[in-house]
Amino acid sequence: MTGAAGDPGAIERALREVAPERWAAYETLLRALAEGRVWMLLWHGTPGSPDAQYGNMEIGGMGYAPCVTSPEQLAASGWSRGHEVISGLEIANALYRTRWGLWLDPHRPGGGVGIPWADLRRVAVGLDRLPAGPLRISEPQLPAPAFYAVLQQQAGEVRPLRSLRVAWVQPALGEPYLAVGLDLYDTSPPSIEAARALVLRAAAQAPDVPAVSTVMLADEFDPVAMWMWAHGRPVFDRGAQYGGAPGQAGHPQSHAGFGYSAPPQQAPAPGWPQQPWPGYPGR
Numbered sequence: 001m002t003g004a005a006g007d008p009g010a011i012e013r014a015l016r017e018v019a020p021e022r023w024a025a026y027e028t029l030l031r032a033l034a035e036g037r038v039w040m041l042l043w044h045g046t047p048g049s050p051d052a053q054y055g056n057m058e059i060g061g062m063g064y065a066p067c068v069t070s071p072e073q074l075a076a077s078g079w080s081r082g083h084e085v086i087s088g089l090e091i092a093n094a095l096y097r098t099r100w101g102l103w104l105d106p107h108r109p110g111g112g113v114g115i116p117w118a119d120l121r122r123v124a125v126g127l128d129r130l131p132a133g134p135l136r137i138s139e140p141q142l143p144a145p146a147f148y149a150v151l152q153q154q155a156g157e158v159r160p161l162r163s164l165r166v167a168w169v170q171p172a173l174g175e176p177y178l179a180v181g182l183d184l185y186d187t188s189p190p191s192i193e194a195a196r197a198l199v200l201r202a203a204a205q206a207p208d209v210p211a212v213s214t215v216m217l218a219d220e221f222d223p224v225a226m227w228m229w230a231h232g233r234p235v236f237d238r239g240a241q242y243g244g245a246p247g248q249a250g251h252p253q254s255h256a257g258f259g260y261s262a263p264p265q266q267a268p269a270p271g272w273p274q275q276p277w278p279g280y281p282g283r
Contacts, residue, residue: 011036011069011088015104018113023172027132029113033088034123038067038104039074040091042082052084057103064103064114065095077107092123096221118223131171137227140168140178147206148235151180151198155236158198160184160191162239165217165232169224177211181228187218 010032017025045052054065068074074083095102096117105112115123122130155161165181182195196214203212215224234240 007032007036008070011038011104012073015069015113023132027127027173030115030119030123030127033092033102033115034127035088036069037085037087038069038091038102039071040065040067040084040086041077041079042084044081046082047084052082054084056100057106059103059114062101062116063099064101064116065091066103066106067091068105068107073105073107077105089124092120096120096124099221118221121221131169131177131224132173133223134172135223136170137224137231138168138170139232140166142168142178142209144178144206144209147202147209150202150205152236154198154201156238158194160186160188161195161198161236163217163234164236165228165234167224167228167232169213175211177213178209179213179215179224179228181215181217181225181232183217187216192216 011029014025014029014032018029019025041055043053043055057064057066068077068079068083091102099117100120101114101116102120103112103114116133118133122133151164155164161182162185163183165183167179167181168176169179170176180199182192182199184191184195199212199214203209215222215228217225217228219225
């Protein structure tokens with residue numbers, strides 16, 4: 001058994017309040033998961049054994065490992081194979097790195113609740129450090145010529161900087177903001193600091209620009225960085241010519257955030273796990 005539960009019933013209470021579009025209730029569930037523990041269902045093996053593998057489900061084209069939220073729910077599920085008790089933080093950290101989500105109590109009426117891997121990343125990294133999903137990401141449309149002018153004029157002086165991309169991000173909760181993606185030749189602390197200082201200078205000279213945040217494009221698990229690579233247009237590219245500010249005709253305008261199903265709480269089809277797949281390996 002790993003981790004001690006701060007409030008053994010917190011996850012189940014939060015789970016009962018979650019419903020489509022009730023994002024504040026969903027955030028409460030994520031916080032309860034970060035402070036609690038779950039009972040992971042093993043399709044093969046026993047806890048700690050070399051052949052231990054979690055069960056899995058596929059919902060909306062995304063993979064999830066099923067779990068239950070208490071000994072009572074384990075009994076109610078009828079699960080007759082092995083299980084492993086693990087802290088929410090630990091399982092979140094393990095699953096998101098292989099882009100697996102976590103499905104809570106799939107045996108419940110209505111199918112339980114699924115937490116996609118992008119939200120498990122938030123649990124692992126810190127809920128207050130990353131925007132609440134699902135994210136709506138698009139190319140910025142706000143006129144900010146002074147902001148882009150500073151970026152384009154001064155970016156060449158920041159030697160670790162390879163390119164810059166931008167996106168308009170609307171979190172499920174909180175205010176929208178302008179994200180600036182930093183593509184660096186190296187990601188040492190001095191290089192990151194120099195690139196972020198450039199963005200701060202540009203924001204300071206453009207008071208009409210709303211909140212601005214930076215994103216490391218080297219982060220393969222960041223949904224905003226993933227969108228920028230797939231759809232964003234560089235506003236600075238050291239190795240190529242670049243045009244004016246984004247938002248011109250012919251460029252992508254609106255896309256759902258990466259790493260989220262639609263919606264993340266979509267119920268599974270009857271019957272679970274759907275197939276006896278190998279599953280995500282246990283510890």
